[in-house]
Amino acid sequence: MAYAVLMSRVLPPFTEPQEPQEPVATPVLLEIGTGQDEPGLRADAARNRARLLDAAARLVAEHGAAGVTMEAVAAAAQVGKGTVFRRFGDRTGLLTALLDHSEKKFQAAFLSGEPPMGPGASPVERLRAFGCAALRRAADDLELQLAAEPCPDRRYVVPPRRVRHAHVVMLLRQAVPDADGELLAHTLMGYLDPPLIHHLTKQCRMPMERLQAGWYDLVARVTRTTGE
Amino acid sequence: MAYAVLMSRVLPPFTEPQEPQEPVATPVLLEIGTGQDEPGLRADAARNRARLLDAAARLVAEHGAAGVTMEAVAAAAQVGKGTVFRRFGDRTGLLTALLDHSEKKFQAAFLSGEPPMGPGASPVERLRAFGCAALRRAADDLELQLAAEPCPDRRYVVPPRRVRHAHVVMLLRQAVPDADGELLAHTLMGYLDPPLIHHLTKQCRMPMERLQAGWYDLVARVTRTTGE
DNA sequence: AAATTAAGCGGACCCCGGTCCGTTTCATTA
DNA sequence: TAATGAAACGGACCGGGGTCCGCTTAATTT
Structure with a gap:
């Protein structure tokens, strides 16, 4: 599945589920987070990302979480459906x-x-x-x-x-x-x-x-x- | 959703999730189970149920749980897709x-x-x-x-x-x-x-x-x- | 045995998540 | 500023879960 690949872009330095997962030292922890602003994104990509999150938030507010359909978000953000998946994986x-x-x-x-x-x-x-x-x-x-x-x-x-x-x-x-x-x-x-x-x-x-x-x-x- | 209705047929006497759920006395517990043989089923329904479970088990054995598609089960059991959902809800x-x-x-x-x-x-x-x-x-x-x-x-x-x-x-x-x-x-x-x-x-x-x-x-x- | 009716049936249909791939756009290098 | 390649784009497409509804059939009643 291409999912892992996509996620590796969304969540940069992250080990695979397979390895036995040694206890992580505290200072490292801060780097694990998702990363809201996503550095190193092309200008258009960054803009679309913002629009998508905005649209999604609007949909949640209006129709609840169930109303957050990938298509709906794409449409509300005036963006293709593929873009949503490229950016957020799923x-x-x-x-x-x-x-x-x-x-x-x-x-x-x-x-x-x-x-x-x-x-x-x-x-x-x-x-x-x-x-x-x-x-x-x-x-x-x-x-x-x-x-x-x-x-x-x-x-x-x-x-x-x-x-x-x-x-x-x-x-x-x-x-x-x-x-x-x-x-x-x-x-x-x-x-x-x-x-x-x-x-x-x-x-x-x-x-x-x-x-x-x-x-x-x-x-x-x-x-x-x-x-x- | 019609799900609850269907389940009430599949799992006969069962209180709704809403009520605060008083601690159930031990003897009652035995009645809560799913009920494998499903009494009070019309002859054809019972037969189809058995065929479906059989087909599903076969599919699990052959293709793993992921291979258990509702359509596949229906087909393998020579039964309509609707029948699967009627019987098992989802x-x-x-x-x-x-x-x-x-x-x-x-x-x-x-x-x-x-x-x-x-x-x-x-x-x-x-x-x-x-x-x-x-x-x-x-x-x-x-x-x-x-x-x-x-x-x-x-x-x-x-x-x-x-x-x-x-x-x-x-x-x-x-x-x-x-x-x-x-x-x-x-x-x-x-x-x-x-x-x-x-x-x-x-x-x-x-x-x-x-x-x-x-x-x-x-x-x-x-x-x-x-x-x- | 005929009539009645509730239960069961099946497959067309819808919706949505996810993929694919040909096209477009940005950033970089010359 | 033109060329180039990587990244992004978008929407057609697919597969699977779940619904609907007109038709069939098993059980019951008379």
Whole structure:
């Protein structure tokens, strides 16, 4: 499939899913993100990219995420359909690009922002804060996050997820050095997955407070600390 | 969408996703399953159903799950395409039906089988055994399980998942009565999700032993017990 | 056995994601 | 500024999921 090739242009330096994925050192992380403005793009390409994102955002606002059809976006941006795919790879890529700006801010917050999320606080405090922020982030434009969900076998390979995962692994290594941080991190991240948040808040009508309390409790159990 | 209507025929007595989902008592659970033989089906319908499942299984064997096209199945079963959709609702439904038999056996094992999975063992022991079995089950025909993965907003609503979830909730209620069993159960189940198993074992080449050890550790932490 | 009717049937049809490839446009080099 | 090659473009095209609706058939009733 040409998908990988296209994505390698969209998401520049990114290892293939195959290799065993050594734990990534923190400073490298910042380079993994999607890259909103996409440097090194020909003038017309850059312009079309902007028009496409603009059109897509308009469509979301007007008809919800379901209204974001590749053809519709192309038409609204006065651009050929092929162009949309060339630029974003596939529908998920487009939707992800739409979320990229806020995702970047989120990443900045936990990678290098103020405590308690950023460096300076204790690992457990940072984990707690991270979860709250992630819950909040998932709750805002849940619809888009849901629509941007990649197909099952890409889910764990997508850059934003890897960044978050690596970060949680790092915190867990500090908080519980003797545990299998990789696996525990997956468990914790599972709690924060948009589809689950959606199920609990929308389909089961759970209040966010309960989810947050659940997160605190989970962190406490996993790190074998007390709640306070 | 007519989907829900169709499914209500395929999965007879099943509450809508909307209501807050009260904890289901154990004896009821057995009725939730998909129902392989589908009683109350007209003779021709039952015959076609069987032919379709047969054809689908053949296609999986020959061309992998990706080869299971609704049209292909219909053709192989000498049946109209509409018939496939009438019977199984959608592709996911068909694939799920294909897994139904083994899923039923799995359910029987943890609901009423021998200890340590079935009743008789302690809740923590049952949890540990449950996870191992689930891991094993996910590892066998991973491909089919992956292909049968429902779209994100159905994921937590699908009968097999609800059965497992309810069961884990029950065990957690016994093991850690003061915790939020609903939420903890989701966390534990997340660890056992086929896409994650696939990612870890296939894309990251992790050995199953590590996953299993991870499960034991997770159960221990969540229930605040020691490993042994 | 004939009549009735609800369930089932099938395939034409629509929509949408994704691909392909001949044409156009930008940037670079001469 | 003309030539050249790579990158971008666009829309015809394809395949597959899902729907629709007029027709058929199995079960039931009289």
